[in-house]
Amino acid sequence: MSWLPIPSDSDFTLANIPFGVFRHPITGTGHPAIAIGEHLLDLHVFSTHGGFSQLPEMVEHLEVFKQPTLNAFAALGQKTHRAVRAYLQQVLTADSPLAAVLQYDETLQKQVLFSQDAVEMLLPMEVGDYTDFYAGRTHAFNVGCLFRGTDNALQKNYEQLPVGYHGRASSVVISGTPIMRPNGQTAEGVMEKCKRLDLELEMAAFVARGNKLGEPMSVVQARENLFGFALMNDWSARDIQAFEYVPLGPFTSKNFGTTISSWIVLPCALENFKALPLQRTSTIPVQKYLLDPEEKSVYDIALTVEINGATLTKTSSKNLLWSFPQMLAHHTVTGCNMRTGDLLGSGTISGEGVGEAGCLLEATKGGKEPVALGGVQRTWLQDGDEVVIKGFCGEGETRVGWGECKGVILPALDI
Amino acid sequence: MSWLPIPSDSDFTLANIPFGVFRHPITGTGHPAIAIGEHLLDLHVFSTHGGFSQLPEMVEHLEVFKQPTLNAFAALGQKTHRAVRAYLQQVLTADSPLAAVLQYDETLQKQVLFSQDAVEMLLPMEVGDYTDFYAGRTHAFNVGCLFRGTDNALQKNYEQLPVGYHGRASSVVISGTPIMRPNGQTAEGVMEKCKRLDLELEMAAFVARGNKLGEPMSVVQARENLFGFALMNDWSARDIQAFEYVPLGPFTSKNFGTTISSWIVLPCALENFKALPLQRTSTIPVQKYLLDPEEKSVYDIALTVEINGATLTKTSSKNLLWSFPQMLAHHTVTGCNMRTGDLLGSGTISGEGVGEAGCLLEATKGGKEPVALGGVQRTWLQDGDEVVIKGFCGEGETRVGWGECKGVILPALDI
Ligand SMILES: [Ca+2]
Ligand SMILES: [Ca+2]
Ligand SMILES: [Mg+2]
Ligand SMILES: [Mg+2]
Ligand code: NI
Numbered sequence: 001m002s003w004l005p006i007p008s009d010s011d012f013t014l015a016n017i018p019f020g021v022f023r024h025p026i027t028g029t030g031h032p033a034i035a036i037g038e039h040l041l042d043l044h045v046f047s048t049h050g051g052f053s054q055l056p057e058m059v060e061h062l063e064v065f066k067q068p069t070l071n072a073f074a075a076l077g078q079k080t081h082r083a084v085r086a087y088l089q090q091v092l093t094a095d096s097p098l099a100a101v102l103q104y105d106e107t108l109q110k111q112v113l114f115s116q117d118a119v120e121m122l123l124p125m126e127v128g129d130y131t132d133f134y135a136g137r138t139h140a141f142n143v144g145c146l147f148r149g150t151d152n153a154l155q156k157n158y159e160q161l162p163v164g165y166h167g168r169a170s171s172v173v174i175s176g177t178p179i180m181r182p183n184g185q186t187a188e189g190v191m192e193k194c195k196r197l198d199l200e201l202e203m204a205a206f207v208a209r210g211n212k213l214g215e216p217m218s219v220v221q222a223r224e225n226l227f228g229f230a231l232m233n234d235w236s237a238r239d240i241q242a243f244e245y246v247p248l249g250p251f252t253s254k255n256f257g258t259t260i261s262s263w264i265v266l267p268c269a270l271e272n273f274k275a276l277p278l279q280r281t282s283t284i285p286v287q288k289y290l291l292d293p294e295e296k297s298v299y300d301i302a303l304t305v306e307i308n309g310a311t312l313t314k315t316s317s318k319n320l321l322w323s324f325p326q327m328l329a330h331h332t333v334t335g336c337n338m339r340t341g342d343l344l345g346s347g348t349i350s351g352e353g354v355g356e357a358g359c360l361l362e363a364t365k366g367g368k369e370p371v372a373l374g375g376v377q378r379t380w381l382q383d384g385d386e387v388v389i390k391g392f393c394g395e396g397e398t399r400v401g402w403g404e405c406k407g408v409i410l411p412a413l414d415i
Numbered sequence: 416m417s418w419l420p421i422p423s424d425s426d427f428t429l430a431n432i433p434f435g436v437f438r439h440p441i442t443g444t445g446h447p448a449i450a451i452g453e454h455l456l457d458l459h460v461f462s463t464h465g466g467f468s469q470l471p472e473m474v475e476h477l478e479v480f481k482q483p484t485l486n487a488f489a490a491l492g493q494k495t496h497r498a499v500r501a502y503l504q505q506v507l508t509a510d511s512p513l514a515a516v517l518q519y520d521e522t523l524q525k526q527v528l529f530s531q532d533a534v535e536m537l538l539p540m541e542v543g544d545y546t547d548f549y550a551g552r553t554h555a556f557n558v559g560c561l562f563r564g565t566d567n568a569l570q571k572n573y574e575q576l577p578v579g580y581h582g583r584a585s586s587v588v589i590s591g592t593p594i595m596r597p598n599g600q601t602a603e604g605v606m607e608k609c610k611r612l613d614l615e616l617e618m619a620a621f622v623a624r625g626n627k628l629g630e631p632m633s634v635v636q637a638r639e640n641l642f643g644f645a646l647m648n649d650w651s652a653r654d655i656q657a658f659e660y661v662p663l664g665p666f667t668s669k670n671f672g673t674t675i676s677s678w679i680v681l682p683c684a685l686e687n688f689k690a691l692p693l694q695r696t697s698t699i700p701v702q703k704y705l706l707d708p709e710e711k712s713v714y715d716i717a718l719t720v721e722i723n724g725a726t727l728t729k730t731s732s733k734n735l736l737w738s739f740p741q742m743l744a745h746h747t748v749t750g751c752n753m754r755t756g757d758l759l760g761s762g763t764i765s766g767e768g769v770g771e772a773g774c775l776l777e778a779t780k781g782g783k784e785p786v787a788l789g790g791v792q793r794t795w796l797q798d799g800d801e802v803v804i805k806g807f808c809g810e811g812e813t814r815v816g817w818g819e820c821k822g823v824i825l826p827a828l829d830i
Contacts, residue, residue: 129544129584134663147662155661161600165663166581166670169544170752171628180629182749185576189699194749213586213672214595216828237749246570247562248549248580249664255581255751257628284604289830334597334609334652336670337585413631415704 001397003094003103004113006037011392011401013037014092017085018263018402019070019228023120030068030122034085035263035403036092039113046112051101055087069126070264074208074227075340081208081227082268116403121262123174125206125227125341130172130258131331132202132234132345133164135322137278139348139358146366147242159282161290162322162330164347167234168255172343175231175405179257181383181412184240193412196238196367197381200348201305201358201389203317204232204260205324210338217338219292222328225338228264229324231303231389231405232345235259238361238380260343261389261405269400273393275300275318289333290326297323299393303349305358306388307381310374313358315351317391383411416812418509418518419528421452426807426816428452429507432500433678433817434485434643438535445483445537450678450818451507454528461527466516470502484541485679489623489642490755496623496642497683531818536677538589540621540642540756545587545673546746547617547649547760548579550737552693554763554773561781562657574697576705577737577745579762582649583670587758590646590820594672596798596827599655608827611653611782612796615763616720616773616804618732619647619675620739625753632753634707637743640753643679644739646718646804646820647760650674653776653795675758676804676820684815688808690715690733704748705741712738714808718764720773721803722796725789728773730766732806798826 002014012018012035021030022040031044043051043065052058057080064072073081090098102108134140137158144153157163173179182194208227211217217225234254241253274296280286298318305313322330327344350358357363360380363371370377381387386408392401417429427433427450436445437455446459458466458480467473472495479487488496505513517523549555552573559568572578588594597609623642626632632640649669656668689711695701713733720728737745742759765773772778775795778786785792796802801823807816 131666144662156603157600157658157661160603161659163659163663164666166583166666168581168751169584170625170754170757171750173628180750183631184749185572185702188571188575188697191702191704210585213588214825214828216598240749243572244576244578245662245664246572247559247660247664248578249660249662251546251579251581252745252749252751255746256749282603287600287606289606330667331670334599334655334667334671335586335595336583336667339585342585410629413629 001094002036002092003099004037004039004092008396010037011399011403013397013399014089015394015398016265016269016400017088018265019124020263021069021122021124022114023122025119032065032070032073034088035116038116040116040119042112042114049108049111054098054101055083057083070124071126071341074125074206077209078224078267081266085266085268121174123172124262124264127169127172127343128339128341130167130169130343131164132167132347133162133322133327134347135162135320135327136347136349136358137321138319138352139350139362142350142362146361159280159321160284162327164327165249167258167345171255172258172260175259175262177259177407178410179235179407180410182237182240182256183412183415184237184252186239186243191415194237194240195380197409198236198238198360199305199381199387200234200236201303201313202232202234202348203346204230205344206230206264207338207340207342210340210342211332213337214335216332216335217329219290219325219329223325225328226267226324228266230264231261231391231402233259233387233389233405233407234345259405259407261402263402265400265402270299273299273301277323278319278321280321290330292323292326297325301391301393303389303391307373307378308386312363312371312373313356315349315356315358317349319349319351320346381409383409385409416509417451417507418514419452419454419507423811425452426814426818428812428814429504430809430813431680431684431815432503433680434539435678436484436537436539437529438537440534447480447482447485447488449503450531453531455531455534457527457529464523464526469513469516470498472498485539486541486756489540489621492624493639493682496681500681500683536589538587539677539679542584542587542758543754543756545582545584545758546579547582547762548577548737548742549762550577550735550742551762551764551773552736553734553767554765554777557765557777561776574695574736575699577742579742580664582673582760586670587673587675590674590677592674592822593825594650594822595825597652597655597671598827598830599652599667601654601658606830609652609655610795612824613651613653613775614720614796614802615649615651616718616728617647617649617763618761619645620759621645621679622753622755622757625755625757626747628752629750631747631750632744634705634740634744638740640743641682641739643681645679646676646806646817648674648802648804648820648822649760674820674822676817678817680815680817685714688714688716692738693734693736695736704744707738707741712740716806716808718804718806722788722793723801727778727786727788728771730764730771730773732764734764734766735761796824798824800824
């Protein structure tokens with residue numbers, strides 16, 4: 001038990017210790033932090049005041065917490081991440097051998113503990129490149145049916161490799177950033193405000209350590225090279241997408257904003273929540289470079305999407321055909337180099353049941369069947385809509401979650 | 416005339432003054448430079464030694480030349496780029512009012528002038544995001560015929576907007592970097608060394624100044640926000656591309672390497688080489704946000720591709736349906752934010768005539784008709800092939816060019 005009060009339904013228990021970056025209210029600069037209950041712990045100031053003096057392996061690396069992003073910390077590798085998390089768990093556990101570092105030092109507490117409500121969160125990583133995959137097979141199939149009919153819904157490549165495309169890194173924004181409805185072309189001669197604005201429920205992963213150009217990563221290496229996971233909303237302008245996406249894929253329909261959660265949960269915090277991925281139906285074996293030695297290669301995280309407080313989606317992150325290590329290994333198969341801070345999206349996550357669709361395109365069958373949301377009918381996102389994605393696993397003291405990934409829709413510019 | 420000897424066929428005349436970054440042989444760090452004849456001028460050391468003391472508007476910005484990339488210089492804007500180019504033209508002109516800065520100072524000359532042959536060039540810009548367009552209509556049509564038949568060769572969007580896709584920034588490499596033949600999946604159950612390795616002849620543009628998320632750039636603003644132009648080779652694994660590209664576009668077939676020329680030519684150096692773009696055939700007018708007020712919106716640059724010294728392609732960069740300002744404006748139409756250093760590719764540039772194909776896919780009609788190259792027949796790139804793209808306009812003392820954009824193919828890794 002922590003000496004800090006942790007609400008019983010908190011995502012930020014001692015079992016979690018997720019990493020993020022907040023704007024320090026005095027300096028105005030980004031400081032790395034971890035979340036605990038309703039507070040965050042400023043790792044910059046904590047490390048400056050000797051907070052890590054009893055963790056020898058960090059003593060020579062404390063400059064990583066002086067950076068305005070988590071990239072330098074991520075680049076230290078999983079062994080260090082695990083050690084720092086375990087150390088901070090001890091520091092925050094009541095009357096543990098390390099509790100003395102902070103539990104009884106009220107002066108230091110005042111300097112390093114902030115109420116999450118009182119501070120602004122910043123992008124936790126500098127994203128070099130962002131890639132969005134398409135590993136949610138239920139989503140891919142449902143959308144494929146809408147766009148190309150049932151027979152061609154899934155292309156021949158779908159079960160052979162993790163289909164993905166390069167996204168736009170510059171417009172990755174932190175939870176809470178408003179999203180402006182885009183203008184764009186939706187048909188020949190038609191320029192208009194997007195009428196089919198959608199969300200996409202996704203999980204995201206950040207790369208801790210990359211590879212050199214020309215030296216692909218194995219799935220095993222890829223698993224070791226992940227830093228952690230976030231919630232993601234890949235905002236999508238469906239009408240613009242439908243017109244622009246042939247033959248080179250989505251472009252301006254996706255690059256106006258991609259929202260990620262403020263907190264990144266480490267793989268070691270999710271060890272108890274592993275699950276089997278979706279099973280392939282193809283009789284052609286997976287290529288060797290994509291074989292994942294871990295049977296339970298994905299996580300069973302309870303995911304929800306709420307629009308203005310009404311629940312649109314309840315599903316699980318296990319609804320993926322490919323694991324993040326498989327996606328990352330595939331990303332490098334032709335030699336592509338990854339860098340610390342690179343962002344991978346899972347693709348929209350949908351379950352097969354009613355109320356499990358991870359986007360409005362699926363939930364409304366392409367806009368044809370409005371869904372009931374808190375007493376109103378809804379097909380696409382309207383101006384002022386607030387979309388909140390939540391995710392967690394476990395309960396009580398073992399609960400591990402992300403808080404929320406949120407965005408509100410602003411009206412389009414007048415053309 | 417310059418006081419430095421400039422060979423009569425040099426791309427790097429006084430009329431050019433392109434910018435790049437080289438590794439300083441003593442410090443080992445990247446220094447901004449300009450090319451002149453067979454030399455380059457180290458702007459870092461030149462500015463440290465008072466080289467810009469007679470250019471008042473640069474005096475307070477000299478820190479930009481202490482950076483290892485041109486990003487900070489680019490961010491100063493076109494007015495400053497033009498002033499620096501004009502100043503350096505004077506410094507390098509024999510017995511001009513500014514010649515005294517360097518012409519008679521042999522000590523300074525020894526510190527700032529290097530033979531291009533003797534130094535290593537580095538990536539000139541830190542590329543935040545890289546986007547590849549598809550504005551070479553002849554190429555798009557020819558490839559469309561091969562992939563989808565004549566009737567669907569150009570999709571309905573093609574003449575309404577500059578089709579493009581997000582590329583991979585991490586694997587943008589400088590001319591001379593070897594390119595390793597990739598491995599990848601080319602069909603269900605088939606993992607192999609790429610058999611259809613191709614080049615793509617493209618022009619590229621770098622962004623000088625970006626825009627805020629949610630605030631699109633007009634075409635006029637986009638033209639002012641360009642830094643300069645480079646030659647580009649978008650290496651492409653056609654067999655991997657054909658299997659992976661549906662429905663989200665090219666991915667691992669393109670992300671193993673994109674080569675750019677060492678030198679970036681400013682728009683002001685190309686003023687005399689403007690040309691009309693390809694004419695649209697659509698009767699539907701161009702949307703207002705894409706109207707380019709400049710009739711001559713592209714450049715007539717003589718482009719060649721050589722493989723092992725034999726000419727594959729001779730064409731002109733005017734074979735584009737969209738100008739770079741149009742591409743950049745479209746990129747931001749839904750609100751996407753651009754940043755200094757962002758890279759835009761034109762798409763493969765091909766002319767309609769024989770020998771004007773900008774890639775082997777077109778030149779060989781999908782690999783069916785080998786081309787004669789210096790006495791050998793060739794369909795796709797072979798290990799050891801050296802591909803050189805060159806580009807220039809004007810002649811003699813008005814010649815403006817890029818030198819070369821080069822890469823040699825290394826054998827694939829054994830799987
Ligand atoms: Ca997506
Ligand atoms: Ca291309
Ligand atoms: Mg997006
Ligand atoms: Mg490429
Ligand atoms: Ni408090």
